Amino acid sequence: MRVVALDIVRFFAALSVVLYHLVSRPESDAFPLLSEVTQYGYLGVSLFFMISGFVIVFSAMNRSAMAFALSRLMRLYPTLWVGVAFTVFVTWMFADSSYSFSHVMSNLTLLQNTLGFDDIDGIYWTLKAELKFYLCIFLLIQFKLDFRFPIKRKFGQIA
Template sequence: MQLNSRLIELDLARFLAALAVVLYHYLGRTSFSGSEFIYDVTKFGFLGVPFFFIISGFVISLSAEKSSPVKFFISRFVRLFPTLWVCSTLTYLMLMVTEYPYKDINGFIYVANLFMVNQPLNMQYVDNVYWTLFEELKFYALVGVLLLFKVYTKFKWWLSIWLFLSILYVFTEQPFFWGKITSVKYSAFFVAGVCLYLIYKNREVKIATILLCISFLISGYHLAGHTTNYIPSATVSEKSVVVFINLVIYVYFYSFVTRKKTFISHRTWIVLGGLTYPLYLIHNLFGKSLILKTTPMLGEQLSIAIAFFVSMALAYVISQKLEPKYIPFIKTKLTFSANKLGLTVK
């Protein structure tokens, strides 16, 4: 099921999730002047975000189980922050050059975003899509604590407790601290990703399947309840479509983890999968600033097409040319520093 140690289905899933989000931000908005049919399809693209969270739960499980807390921290840091620094800088410069009217970002806010401390400091994001990174950090912190206390492999216990407390908080807002230390709205998706990993590894399949089903129910409840945040005045039929798409996502992943062989083997998906993170970070305000600046000269639809291809090109350069250089370099430096401090990295 692997090609060069990469799970091709995950590369496909990553790219489709990122593409859905890009199309949602560019075309799935009521102000879009193009085809109504395009809007009616792309307005559901926000579902790419929970898709990402399921992938994250699965991928983190692949890398965390045999990691020390320090190794886990280093691997997550180099995967998350350096590319954020690059994309945040490009977006910040674009906002200044185009004088984007809907954002007022100063240097202090920009630096706070580089280290994701803007939310605790009650500052705005350089790009609003960065909110998902803070939710990811909460998940990483939980996994790090479990690794630190050497209970990460007690999956059925901590997954059950996490899901139970999240459901309890949804209906009672208790325990009061739970909403601060976890992503309550999206916990079900992270739990689903870990459960899918267990099924993939043929471990604790029964409890993992039960928790996966509960995760599906609670995630559908959340998505239906929050659809109006993404689709203004969402109708019952639109909420039903959201729940159905969520079902399709779960079925896709369950099919992926229970198959013995892959039917997707083209190496192009590896490249497209690699584009996902920088594309997600760079496309939104960078692209919208470009669209706003060029629309008076080129028209909205051509401007959107240009923003899309520029974002894809930048994502390709970052993922294929820059990341292979700076990620290993930073990882080596952090590992060396950790060893010098006597910390266990293995």
């Protein structure tokens, strides 16, 4: 089930974070009037995670643990791989830095810190948080713990 209103709020939460980073950084004073509004954009991270948690639980409904895991991993990892490859390429081209094969490969798993490597790009901390949440939902489904919540709607009841 797709809730368009939640997608719209999630979009604006993500946009507020982007604008916060572009406009409201302490070292930037290019847009002082806009900065008065965008300075609160960091709150979009929490809002985005709250809504995402709600949406992810809905995506787990009536699925096996394995089906849920596969759908989430297929959503997360291909984009991560493109992002890491892009970061490696840009830093190689413009920052004159390079990473070892092991360093890059560990970052492609999101387990780089566990494997003893630094993050290639720190922004992927959000994906690590998301992966941990996926694991929690996977375990709830696997051990058949009921995490659903009743929601009454106009046309009946979900769950």
